Amino acid sequence: MYVIAGLGNPGREYEGTRHNVGFMVIDELAKKLGMNVTKLKFKSLVGEGxxxxxxxxxxxxQTFMNSSGEALYDAVNFYKIPLENVIVIYDDKDLDLGKIRIRKKGSSGGHNGMNSIIYLLNSEEFPRVRIGIGKPQKDLVSHVLGKFxxxxxxxxxxAVIKAADAVIDIIENGIEHAMSKFNG
Incomplete structure (x- = not known):
């Protein structure tokens, strides 16, 4: 079993923003896997398949970015899933636009959604897929909440398609394989 969380902010005003690239990848995964992410559970929109x-x-x-850990904590505890089977997908301002980077574990890198998850799971030991949104030309908040x-x-x-393919590769072939294939 895998729990795959894409981070973002709920609401129409945040659709298409840099901070919501995790949601975009979940939508792409749902399409590829023939799932609907429409059920409300664990303070999240959920799809199961x-x-x-x-x-x-x-x-x-659906907790807003800075409280993402609440949703993931609820799901992980409900399913009693090992953290190596939790994959978090999120934006990274320190990666060039469109680059993806897969890691087996690590710090938050200053990302508030990841800070929340690491704090509530009490661990950095879970895989993540980061999607580059580029460095801000203006202030950080305007950048991450701005549309592409x-x-x-x-x-x-x-990048969204590639990140979805990377998640599928993690499930099929393991994190090491996906890292060597997709980290460029």
Whole structure:
């Protein structure tokens, strides 16, 4: 069983923003896996299904970014899932736009959603897929809550597909394989 959480903020005003790239990847995964992420559970929109014999739980926390840990904590404790089977997908301002980076574990890197998750799970020992949103040209809040420019959309759309493929690769072949295949 895997719990896969894409981080973002709920509400129409946040759709298409840099901070919601995790939600975009969950939507892409749902499409690829034939799932609907519409049930409200664990303070999240949830989709449940199976892939290659593994139960898959897709989460889009509805707690707002800085409290994402509440949703993930509830799901992890409900399913009693080992942390190596929890995959978190989120934006990273320190990666170039459209780059993805997979890690087996690590710090939050200053990302408040990850701070919340690490604090509530009391661990940094879970896989994550980061999607580069580029360095802010202005203040950080305006950058992460801003929508992608028209010129950035093709690159970010490709990154979302690549990140979804990376998550599927983690499930099928393990984190080491996915890291060597997708980390560029």
């Amino acid at each position: 199976n892939f290659k014999g593994e139960k898959i739980i897709l989460l889009k926390p 420019e028209e010129s950035e959309k093709k690159l970010i759309d490709e």
